[in-house]
Structures are given as structure tokens and as C-alpha cells.
Amino acid sequence: MKAPFTSLAGFRAVFDALPQPDAAALEAATVRNGQLTKPKGALGRLEGLAIWYAGWVGDGRPALERPQVAIFAGNHGIAARGVSAFPPEVTVQMVANYRAGGAAVNQLCKVAGASMTVTELDLDRPTLDFTQGPAMTEDELVAALAAGWEAVEDEADLLVVGEMGIGNTTAAAAIAAALFGGSAGEWTGRGSGVEGAALEGKTLVVAQGLERHAEALSDPVEVLRRLGGRELAAMAGAIARARVGRIPVILDGFICSAAAAVLHAIRPGALDHAVAGHVSAEGAHPAVLARLGKEPILELGMRLGEGTGAIVAINILRSAVACLSGMATFAEAGVAEG
Numbered sequence: 497m498k499a500p501f502t503s504l505a506g507f508r509a510v511f512d513a514l515p516q517p518d519a520a521a522l523e524a525a526t527v528r529n530g531q532l533t534k535p536k537g538a539l540g541r542l543e544g545l546a547i548w549y550a551g552w553v554g555d556g557r558p559a560l561e562r563p564q565v566a567i568f569a570g571n572h573g574i575a576a577r578g579v580s581a582f583p584p585e586v587t588v589q590m591v592a593n594y595r596a597g598g599a600a601v602n603q604l605c606k607v608a609g610a611s612m613t614v615t616e617l618d619l620d621r622p623t624l625d626f627t628q629g630p631a632m633t634e635d636e637l638v639a640a641l642a643a644g645w646e647a648v649e650d651e652a653d654l655l656v657v658g659e660m661g662i663g664n665t666t667a668a669a670a671i672a673a674a675l676f677g678g679s680a681g682e683w684t685g686r687g688s689g690v691e692g693a694a695l696e697g698k699t700l701v702v703a704q705g706l707e708r709h710a711e712a713l714s715d716p717v718e719v720l721r722r723l724g725g726r727e728l729a730a731m732a733g734a735i736a737r738a739r740v741g742r743i744p745v746i747l748d749g750f751i752c753s754a755a756a757a758v759l760h761a762i763r764p765g766a767l768d769h770a771v772a773g774h775v776s777a778e779g780a781h782p783a784v785l786a787r788l789g790k791e792p793i794l795e796l797g798m799r800l801g802e803g804t805g806a807i808v809a810i811n812i813l814r815s816a817v818a819c820l821s822g823m824a825t826f827a828e829a830g831v832a833e834g
């Protein structure tokens with residue numbers, strides 16, 4: 497679907513009329529869940545997940561058939577500051593790996609039965625180092641938001657957004673600190689594996705970015721423009737697109753959650769169509785999820801990004817939906833109720 501905005505004002509306007517879940521489907525799924533051949537609540541969190549999914553897709557007895565994994569790749573000016581354990585060329589090299597089918601995300605998409613799209617965002621034109629000025633111009637931000645919006649397939653019935661961008665845990669830490677407050681040190685972590693003096697340097701870069709843009713950080717859209725990156729903005733655009741089309745979303749790790757947090761900061765409730773797929777081993781991810789009020793489905797010690805943790809969680813959601821829609825009721829099965 498073509499993005500319905502060509503300016504930041506247009507993007508902001510999307511949040512003035514966000515659709516809500518279908519009340520009738522929520523009610524039907526809740527009633528059905530209560531009649532299924534199991535003791536009440538015996539499927540634990542699967543029950544709530546299935547009902548949540550039913551509400552957003554507007555079907556009390558839903559199927560989950562067309563999950564889409566949308567990956568976005570961008571490059572970052574701050575990568576030149578030694579904030580990553582890997583050089584910036586890895587971003588484009590990993591994109592080639594996705595296209596050749598050799599990355600973790602390729603294997604996990606196959607297992608989850610998900611389609612996978614990869615969108616490269618001006619990889620030969622990194623964002624500006626955010627300690628020097630805003631990472632993106634307004635036009636660049638609008639273009640990245642629109643690219644994310646337009647990457648979502650209209651027929652998808654579940655969306656996972658993933659990213660690849662050397663340096664992007666630095667951008668994500670800066671966004672989280674700007675949105676939630678606290679010091680750079682609270683939000684800055686190891687990313688792809690920095691430690692010791694390099695981690696201190698990374699924390700300093702985040703602190704410098706926060707200081708440089710301090711006067712503009714009360715506006716979440718400006719936080720994204722000044723401290724973010726194209727793939728983070730595209731993820732935000734895709735998650736917003738999913739909300740408008742009532743497509744449920746599974747959030748991935750720290751970077752994805754930081755991008756999503758921008759939407760939450762624009763409008764509380766903007767992420768009601770999203771669940772947290774996992775809690776990443778990146779140190780500050782639990783704090784981001786707590787601020788978003790999201791309980792992760794999985795805790796596997798993963799810290800990869802690319803959407804990987806969320807894709808593993810697709811199978812949990814599939815299990816939840818299969819039980820809600822496929823199980824017999826007590827009446828149908830002739831099982832005595834307690």
C-alpha cells in the first residue's frame with residue numbers, strides 16, 4: 497500500500513485515528529476459548545495470545561497463514577566512531593547473505609513458514625554521525641518511513657520487522673535514552689560484541705548525541721530523525737502500516753523495540769497490535785520492554801537482531817491460534833465439563 501503521507505506532518509496524522517481490535521471477534525474468541533476441551537486457563541499465555549490475534553485480524557476463529565518478515569538495512573555515520581565490533585561493510589555483505597539464503601533469518605523463516613522481504617535503504621549513503629548533527633533530514637526520514645510502510649504486504653496476516661545495520665545498537669540506545677530518560681550508560685550495551693574501552697567509547701558517543709540534540713528530544717519524531725537511522729525509521733513505518741491495516745506484529749530485540757518505542761511515545765496504545773517475541777541478551781532490552789508494558793514470549797539469550805527472536809516466536813503464536821481455532825468444544829467432543 498502506498499504510504500498515505502509525504503511529510504512528517506502527514507505521518508503524525510496517522511496517529512490521530514488508529515484502528516482498534518474488532519470487538520465482536522475478541523468476544524467470539526474469548527467465548528470459544530472458554531468452551532474448549534481443557535481446564536480453564538490450562539494453555540496459559542497461549543490463550544491470551546490467540547484471543548489478541550483474533551481481535552486484530554477480526555476473526556473469532558482465525559487462521560495464521562501469511563506471516564511476513566520484512567528486513568530493513570541501513571548504514572550509520574556513527575559506525576565510523578568505532579562503536580561496533582564489526583566494520584560497516586558488513587551491512588551490505590549481510591544483505592547479500594540474505595539474498596543467497598545463508599543467514600540465520602533465512603533458516604528461521606523457512607521453519608516458521610514466513611515470507612521474507614529485504615529492503616536496502618541507501619546503503620552507499622550512511623546517515624550523518626549524530627554527534628555532528630541530525631542523522632537524517634526531514635525528507636530522508638519521510639522516505640525511510642514510507643519505504644517501511646510500503647514494504648508490508650497487504651495480504652500479510654502477521655508482521656515481523658527485522659534489521660541489519662552496523663552501528664544500530666548505538667542509535668537504538670540513544671533513542672531509548674532520549675525517550676525514556678536516564679544516562680547513556682543505562683541504555684548502551686555490547687551490541688555485536690564491544691567491551692572495555694570500546695564500550696566506554698560507545699557510551700560516550702550516545703552521551704554526546706543526547707547532549708547535542710537535547711533541546712529537540714521532547715518530540716519522538718525528532719528523536720527518530722536526529723538519533724535514529726533509515727532502517728529504524730523503516731521499521732517504525734512498517735509497524736505503523738500494520739496498525740492501520742490491523743495486521744498483528746511480533747516485535748524482535750533491542751533495535752526493533754527502540755524503533756517501536758517511538759510510536760508508543762507518539763501515541764500510547766500505538767503498539768497494542770504488537771507483542772514482544774523475545775527478550776534479547778542486550779542489557780537494556782528488558783527495560784525497554786518494561787516501559788512498553790510488554791511481556792516477552794521467549795527468553796533464549798539471543799542477541800542477533802534481523803528479526804530472529806520474533807521469528808522463533810511465530811511458531812508459538814501459530815500454536816496458540818491452532819488450539820483456539822482447531823480444538824473441539826466440550827459439547828462437540830462430548831466431554832463432561834467440570
Ligand SMILES: Cc1cc2ncn([C@H]3O[C@H](COP(=O)(O)O)[C@@H](O)[C@H]3O)c2cc1C
Pocket residue numbers: 579580581582586590659660661662663664665666686687688689690800801802
Ligand atoms: C555478521 C553479523 C550479522 C548480524 N546480523 C545482525 N546483526 C546485528 O548487529 C548489528 C548491531 O550491532 P552493532 O551496533 O554492534 O553494530 C546490527 O546489524 C544487528 O542487526 C549482525 C551483526 C554482524 C556482525
Ligand SMILES: O=C(O)c1cccnc1
Pocket residue numbers: 665686687688748749750751752776777778781798799800801802
Ligand atoms: O537485541 C537485538 O536486536 C540485538 C542485540 C545485539 C546486536 N544486534 C541485535
